[in-house]
Amino acid sequence: MDIALNTPTRGFHQSEFEARTARAQEMMAAAGMSAILVLTEPEVRYFTGFLTPFWQSPTRPWFVVIPAAGKPIAVIPAIGTECMAATWIDDIRTWSSPNPIDEGISLLSDVLRGVTSGDAKVGLPMGPETALRMSMLDFNRLSAAIAPLTFVDASPIIQTLRMTKSDAEIEKVRHICGVLSGVFEDLPNVLRTGMTNVEIFRAFKIAALNAGADDVAYLVGGTGQGGYGDIISPPSDTPSAHGDVLILDTGATFDGYFCDFDRNYMFGDTTDAAKRAYDVVYRATETGIASAVPGNTCADLYHAMQGVMDAGGAMGNDVGRLGHGLGMQLTEWPSNMPTDMTVLKPGMIMTLEPGMTFAPGKVMVHEENLVIREGAPELLSRRAASEMPVIT
């Protein structure tokens, strides 16, 4: 397969970052925060455009400060200077890292004090789905160094900002979803019964790269007679056999944006029970798509899909939700689950992921990606086949 035509332009116009920063500053003002500190890959990238796989190295922390007005300030290891200078950021403060004695802490506390006064509040994402990408000992040092400034939770602001995507963001997700839809559709021409999951995963990744994905950052799956039992394990060395069901669930990327959907296949043929389960999750997805309209909540999406699965004989699932947000990360806030009352709005990119146990130890999971629009949603992944495709 050839590289997809009409590949979107990489990066964003500066206006994208200006808009993100302005929205953050509005919400910061309303929440009484004098600055926000972010230190994880997606948040640093969201405000600066800084895109690098160098985050794989845990050695160095990276900091970005959003002041009450003006552009964000990057406080980063010197190794990142040139890469950050290529973004829209002007104020780049660096230290020579690694330096475990003072890993940017005194530099960062100077910057935070410089953009605040007195006992101001500094926002830091501290809520669900966040992590602290610096050492606890350094965080304690930083907290002491900036006193009487105090950290308060900024995760509601960051969630609100990132949950609704711009047209430019949607274009990137639409592109990678289209690329991977083609890869999945072509897979019966690539796979053969008898291949192991190790071989299948390798063939899938190569096909995705050839089709135009930057990376296949996430690929999980499972194979089993009449159904698989687990979809997060690494690939096995066992050859596939007639009657097996295969699921592949992938998060491939284009320019730092993810797709996240899966497809099921049967090797030759499979059990009626597995086919019925496929039909149930397929119809649950149809109901989910119909429910994915502004004003409905994530809980509504859950109940719409779960209702179809309950009627179809679902014996529960252990995933805890039926889909989630999607964009700069494989999974993002919010979650399609009974307790999530997030109201759907145009521009939100969501996965619908109905999954159910249909026999002891047998699971069936389906997944599509869409963006909420006024009225009906726009599907970003091309709809799966209504019957399981066959691998010969």
Place this chain on the structure above:
Amino acid sequence: MDIALNTPTRGFHQSEFEARTARAQEMMAAAGMSAILVLTEPEVRYFTGFLTPFWQSPTRPWFVVIPAAGKPIAVIPAIGTECMAATWIDDIRTWSSPNPIDEGISLLSDVLRGVTSGDAKVGLPMGPETALRMSMLDFNRLSAAIAPLTFVDASPIIQTLRMTKSDAEIEKVRHICGVLSGVFEDLPNVLRTGMTNVEIFRAFKIAALNAGADDVAYLVGGTGQGGYGDIISPPSDTPSAHGDVLILDTGATFDGYFCDFDRNYMFGDTTDAAKRAYDVVYRATETGIASAVPGNTCADLYHAMQGVMDAGGAMGNDVGRLGHGLGMQLTEWPSNMPTDMTVLKPGMIMTLEPGMTFAPGKVMVHEENLVIREGAPELLSRRAASEMPVIT
């Protein structure tokens, strides 16, 4: 290129995990800790064998408790039950996740209180190169829930454990280093002048997968006339041209273990300055290899390599170190830098990574992977060519 023959067996014998746990428990006892809590991917995998790319989703925290005696206890989201049950762990406690109201906190605090008593100390990695992979708000809830138990820093124990590799771990790194050495050696047959870095990165990843890598988790590089200026940026869309120097630096994986080395190439030919710089970092690496013997420190490695580069006209570098540990992560403790007095011991896997600015805005970086042995080290990457290979 065909898949490498003699692919090592995936996974480890249970004795590997028993030995890791026993060593941890010895050090815990000596440090007065009643348990250790780990929550990041490499540490959870180190003690359990739990290997999944599902960590890409930030939604759910994962916890493993190492008690003073006996096997580790997994406290994990229900979605991980089957994958964890395939490891050597017997005691797997699960909760239905996502559940932002109680994201495993009450379950984990029960487990921690169950394996300790009174005001015992619980180790948690909190030092350099660590992160807290759970929300700060949940960490504060956990700390309150377990009082009078208190958290103390366990990072010296974890560093000591992971720094020295077993033969089984070394075999995995040796394998992926061998696979990628072949990919780099064959690259002049794959690349052509005029290809963009986007195309080069894609071709490299496909070649690595075809050769037997599980993943190319990390790939950075740069191209420039007479030298590149930055090695952590994403690939550009600019066509390569005669006289350009290309660097590719990769962390590919086999069974969860990394290689991390780079190679330089010239398109047709390049400047004498770039060739001289290549010779300098090549010779710096030779000196580093000669110095990589038990008893020497990481600082000794730094000074040995930096001495050659200073004599060769180095104008500094912004990386902050000349190599680091390697294994389950792309970069691990320790660092080859003047302040790191870690003593080299047999079984430590290290990168030697001399890099220098040789002209304004022009950098040359070289890298090899080796394991410290009694006497001379064992090279894991096949030694780079002593002169820059040519891409036609």
